[in-house]
Amino acid sequence: MWLQPAFILAMAALMLAMVALLVAWMMWRLCQRKLEAMSRLMRELTRTRESYRKQLEELQAANIGLGKRVAELHRQLGLLQEQQQELALKDPQSKLYSRATRMVQLGADVEEIMAECEMPRAEAELLLSLHRKP
Incomplete structure (x- = not known):
């Protein structure tokens, strides 16, 4: 089975x-x-x-x-x-400094800056030395 x-x-x-x-x-x-x-x-x-x-x-x-x-x-x-x-x-004084700075950048000399901006020689020379391009 x-x-x-x-x-x-x-x-x-x-x-x-x-x-x-x-x-x-x-x-x-x-x-x-x-x-x-x-x-x-x-x-x-x-x-x-x-x-x-x-x-x-x-x-x-x-x-x-x-x-x-x-x-x-x-x-x-x-x-x-x-x-x-x-x-x-x-401030009118700042306008003068702005104008003087622009003059320096455009090649102005100390005498021109003193005459146009009515500033003393020392300030004009200082601006020249600060902003003149090397």
């Missing part, structure tokens, strides 16, 4: 089915491990993304603050430039 072909065939089919089940179970376990590894990776990527999102928000806030500061500095610079122009217009 044990060696009948039907019995041998049934045993072979049972063995094949067991091998197939074993292979299927091993593949299922492998897929489970891969899924767990992918899940861990996804959690890590989510944490990293959140960290980058927070850093980006901080940078955006800092950028906004910096932009406001630059705008304020630009406004202050405009005010200072206006004040400087007003002072230049109010």
